[in-house]
Amino acid sequence: MKKTLLIFLVLFHLTVFAQKTNTEVFESENYSIVMPDTWKITNDDGIVNIFPTNQxxxxxxxxxxxxxxxxxxxxKFILALYNSSEDEKKIKSSGGKKGYTEYFxxxxxxxxxxxxxxxxFQKNKDLYIISINCENKYWNGNYMKVFNETFDSFKIKK
Incomplete structure (x- = not known):
């Protein structure tokens, strides 16, 4: 019983005092995304890159x-982006929100x-591509969590 209580207190303490990453919202005319406020952003002819300072x-x-x-x-287009010879079946597709077909x-x-x-995200003649690229050796722990949170916060406005 004492061990259970001790484990509970430790977990509770970690949860309550866990450091939360401060965020900011990047808004474009057509979409928004939430990113850590310490990350940098570039916009090169409409291609937006959001990245940690260590790049x-x-x-x-x-x-x-x-x-x-x-x-x-x-x-086929998605596979061509990466010069991938993988089978198209590797790409998952589903009906998305707001009438967009979503590919993963x-x-x-x-x-x-x-x-x-x-x-x-594809709907009629509109196409949005959002991707994460990360050095494989860093794809764990906090980097994986923060990249995924940013990636998953992407919202199309219309």
Whole structure:
């Protein structure tokens, strides 16, 4: 009983006093994303990169409008982004929010030891690509958690 109480108190203490990362919201005309307030952001001709100061990886967002990409070709397009020879079945797709079809793909670049996680949102002629790239050796613990939280906070406004 005493051991159980001690374990409970330790876990409670860790939960209450755990350090919470301060965040800020990046807003564009068409989407928003929540990121750690210590991270940097660049916008190169509409391609947004959000990354920690040590630059071990990034969350990248690009958006395309008036793009003629048939849904039947989207999985091939995603594989082509990484010069991947993997089967299209590796890409998961589902009906997403607001009428978007959502595609999900994970890829490990063996040569550069980079992990890529990509979501593509497609609706009519609109396409949003959001991806994480992170050096594989850092993909654990806090980096994995913070990258995923940022990645998962992406919201399309319209």
């Amino acid at each position: 071990i990886g990034a969350v990248t967002i690009s958006e395309y409008h008036d793009l003629e990409l048939p849904k039947a070709e989207t999985k 793909y994970e890829y490990l670049d063996e040569k550069d030891q980079l992990l890529w996680i990509t979501k593509v």
